[in-house]
Amino acid sequence: MKKIWISLLSKNEEKAKKMMASLGQYGLAPAGHFWSNNLEKMEWSSARQPLLDPEVAAWLIVANEADFADPDTRFGLSLLSITVQAARGHGFPTIIAFDGKPPAPDTLPTPLRHAQFAPDSAALGAKVVARVNVPFKPQAAEYRLDVYGVPGLGLWLEAGPAAGHNWNGVMFGVSPGDINAHGVAAAGKPPTEKMILNYPMQGLKLQLGEREYTAWAVKNPLDEKTSYYLRALGRPESFVFGEFSEADSAEVFVLKMT
Template identity: 35%
Template sequence: MKTVWITALKEDQPRVAAVTAVLKRYGLQCKGHFWSDQPDKLAWRVALEALVEAKADAWLVLVDGDEIKKPSVRYGLSLMAAALRSARGGNFPILTLWNSVPPADAALPPLLAQAELLLESGATWPAKIVAKANVPARAAPAEFRLDILGNERLGQWFEIGPVAGAWSGVVFGVTGADVQINFQAVGPKGALPDKTSLEFAQEGMQIKVGGRDFTAWAVRNEVGADASYFARVKGSPEAILFMPYAEESDAPADIVWLT
């Protein structure tokens, strides 16, 4: 039996019970949680770990029109989506179920932009969830690795690295109010390193991209497909920027928007 993990953004027991009852009639097992809007405590990681442990086959977000507008909720969903794809693959099915018509623009945060939008008032949403749980779409080849590690005690860590080849160093930056990088490391991918040795580490670099100011740190350690760069970040950045280290001031960078 396929399992769907349900995240309800609003604590609406009758709605969750109704959706669960329909999906059970379609032969799906349902597990899930109510969203905890505490990104500073990495509350979303508790749900992620439970989803992975349950060996869920799809992630269904029950969207509330007011909750999805909150930057903190959008930020937490973005981090959970990125970490989920890192844990279960880029083709892991993510769906959203709306109890009202979603707005035309920016209904979901960018990292959930590929999630399927389903209307609860329609008749086809249960069948579409069944289809996604049974036959995930093919994932487009990733250009980089992105994961978010940590907990309330260790803090929030962004992990990045190349899928193939090697980077001759890393530049990593953040933008947003009251956000800062306060530690960086390089080590084997998949877990925070116990110790690290940094080459030509830099802090407090200022980078301007598209009218936005990013504060960046950098190292010149080579980072290959089996290694990662880790940055501990305080606060909830609106976006992160990263790229292989380069001497040129106009080197291309990847920017990932989180809200």
């Protein structure tokens, strides 16, 4: 039986029981949780380990228009989606069972734009089965990005070049919000000791359109086995990052987070 992890954005015990029973009739093994918007306690990360289970074939988000419009909810879902895709592959099967009119694709947070919307109806089980029976092939990634939410230690982000690529330094910015720590270390594990940083830069101001970012940067060379780590403050609506450049224009990656 294929496992499905469900995140219900509204706490409704009766709805949850009916959905579990319905999906079970299609030969699926559903499990899940009720979503919590407590960003300070990093409660979005409670679903990380279940979703990293290799036997979990898809992530099902159950939402309505009001729940999905909440910026805290969108930010938490974006963080969880980033870390799941970092571990399971870009484009990991994600289905949003939506009660109402689905939002326009360009209004979605970037980490959720690969998700498939489906009506929250009796036909949902058939759609989920059809999705999980399609072999998942991760999409090619242009960068590496992961997040670590640890209560008491804050929100740490990990960024670096994709496999087979190298960066001569790195820059990462948040908007709004700030950064108060950074380091370079082996990929896959935030640094626990002070790192030697080449030409560290703090408090850089970047303007992209009407949005201003606060960025930090270093000139340490990075490859697929080395990452840049930083601790972000607040609830940024957008991230910008990429290889460091002193030129007036440079290629960067921009993620909408809410």
